[in-house]
Amino acid sequence: MKKRILIHILILISISFVIGLMFAVANWDTLTFGSLAIYFLQVASGIFLILVPPIYFNIYWLIPKYLVRKQYIRFGLIMSVVIIGWGSVIAYIEPWMDHYWFNQPKEEKNIESGILIMVFIMLITTLLNLSYKWFFQLSKINKIENDRLHLELSLLKNQINPHFFFNTLNNLYALSLEKSDETPSVILKLSEMMRYTIYDCKASKVSIAGEVTYLDNFIALQKMRHHKRGIITFKKEIENESIQIAPMILIVFLENAFKHGFDLIEKNAFLNFELKTTEKELYLCIENNFNDTISQNQSGIGLENVKRRLSLIYPNAHSLDIIKKDNEFIVELKLNLE
Numbered sequence: 001m002k003k004r005i006l007i008h009i010l011i012l013i014s015i016s017f018v019i020g021l022m023f024a025v026a027n028w029d030t031l032t033f034g035s036l037a038i039y040f041l042q043v044a045s046g047i048f049l050i051l052v053p054p055i056y057f058n059i060y061w062l063i064p065k066y067l068v069r070k071q072y073i074r075f076g077l078i079m080s081v082v083i084i085g086w087g088s089v090i091a092y093i094e095p096w097m098d099h100y101w102f103n104q105p106k107e108e109k110n111i112e113s114g115i116l117i118m119v120f121i122m123l124i125t126t127l128l129n130l131s132y133k134w135f136f137q138l139s140k141i142n143k144i145e146n147d148r149l150h151l152e153l154s155l156l157k158n159q160i161n162p163h164f165f166f167n168t169l170n171n172l173y174a175l176s177l178e179k180s181d182e183t184p185s186v187i188l189k190l191s192e193m194m195r196y197t198i199y200d201c202k203a204s205k206v207s208i209a210g211e212v213t214y215l216d217n218f219i220a221l222q223k224m225r226h227h228k229r230g231i232i233t234f235k236k237e238i239e240n241e242s243i244q245i246a247p248m249i250l251i252v253f254l255e256n257a258f259k260h261g262f263d264l265i266e267k268n269a270f271l272n273f274e275l276k277t278t279e280k281e282l283y284l285c286i287e288n289n290f291n292d293t294i295s296q297n298q299s300g301i302g303l304e305n306v307k308r309r310l311s312l313i314y315p316n317a318h319s320l321d322i323i324k325k326d327n328e329f330i331v332e333l334k335l336n337l338e
Contacts, residue, residue: 050093054086054118055125063129083122087115149312165194168221182224189217201247208277209241211250218254219273226262230269237276243337246313250275250284252306253331257288259302260329264291282335289327 062082066075091114168190175183196214200206219234226232254273262269271288303322310318317336323329 050090050117051121054082054121057082058122058125059129063126067126067130068133079122083115083118087111087118090114090117165190168225171221171225186221186224189221193217197248204246205244206247207241208238208243208245208282211245211247212236212238212241212275215250215254215273215275218251222258222262226258226269229262229265229267230271232262232271232273234273235275239278243277243279243282245282245335245337246309249306249309249313250333252302253284253286253333256302257286257329257331260290261288265289277337280336280338282333282337284331284333286329286331288329290329292327 062078088111091111172186175186193214196210200210219232223232257271261271269289274285276283310320314335319334321332
């Protein structure tokens with residue numbers, strides 16, 4: 001509060017300084033340097049004394065007590081009284097200042113000019129104060145909205161399905177019992193994936209290279225699990241590996257394809273995964289067959305999650321087509337990376 005009042009006083013002093021300087025420059029030829037300095041100080045202090053009382057009365061009492069509370073009639077009545085009352089004071093002070101400070105002939109009081117000055121002062125201060133409150137409120141709302149979206153994105157990102165990790169650990173346990181040579185490779189891939197999800201994915205954007213490595217490891221482990229059930233292909237064309245995208249979006253579509261496909265089909269399963277990126281666009285296409293009888297009971301939380309994330313991170317910059325026909329499932333995603 002004290003800091004705000006100090007800022008206001010400095011602003012008023014600056015305004016008074018400028019007005020005083022304008023008057024001093026206008027009388028440059030008629031006054032000596034010493035009398036010019038006195039003239040400047042007199043004008044500046046006079047303007048300051050005229051401005052301060054009505055401005056602070058309006059800002060700190062009239063507006064918050066009546067206008068903000070939508071008591072418009074009372075606000076208008078009190079504003080009118082202040083304008084007429086202080087306008088009359090100005091009409092009395094101005095001729096007095098001209099006569100005693102600036103040695104001007106004493107003139108009659110001009111209440112109309114005093115009221116016009118007050119109308120201008122009160123109107124400007126009211127508009128500036130309301131504009132400040134509006135911008136402050138708008139910035140506060142934007143901050144709350146940004147914080148809400150950030151929290152929502154964090155929650156959505158943390159809802160990554162742990163089902164895959166549990167299955168991989170079970171397979172790892174089985175491989176260790178068999179003393180398989182593949183055990184170290186599985187441990188390494190799983191370690192890389194967990195490190196990526198825990199550390200790298202804290203950022204709002206990651207390189208496409210990191211996402212592709214995660215997808216490669218995921219597919220390699222799935223091939224290890226499902227090599228007897230069908231064929232898995234992954235075709236990728238990455239122009240620039242440093243392109244930045246939101247983390248853990250692409251994997252959701254791949255997880256969903258395995259969840260409704262290879263996890264439920266004993267044989268003749270297939271999954272074709274295509275990923276292309278240019279400097280401007282990312283294109284993803286996944287085709288897989290699925291067991292319609294069993295998958296009807298499976299939840300679609302993962303897809304709803306990723307749809308919400310896409311709408312938050314890439315509003316008006318993505319297209320998602322999900323096609324279900326016969327026993328085939330096709331997902332096509334396009335992201336505008338510009």
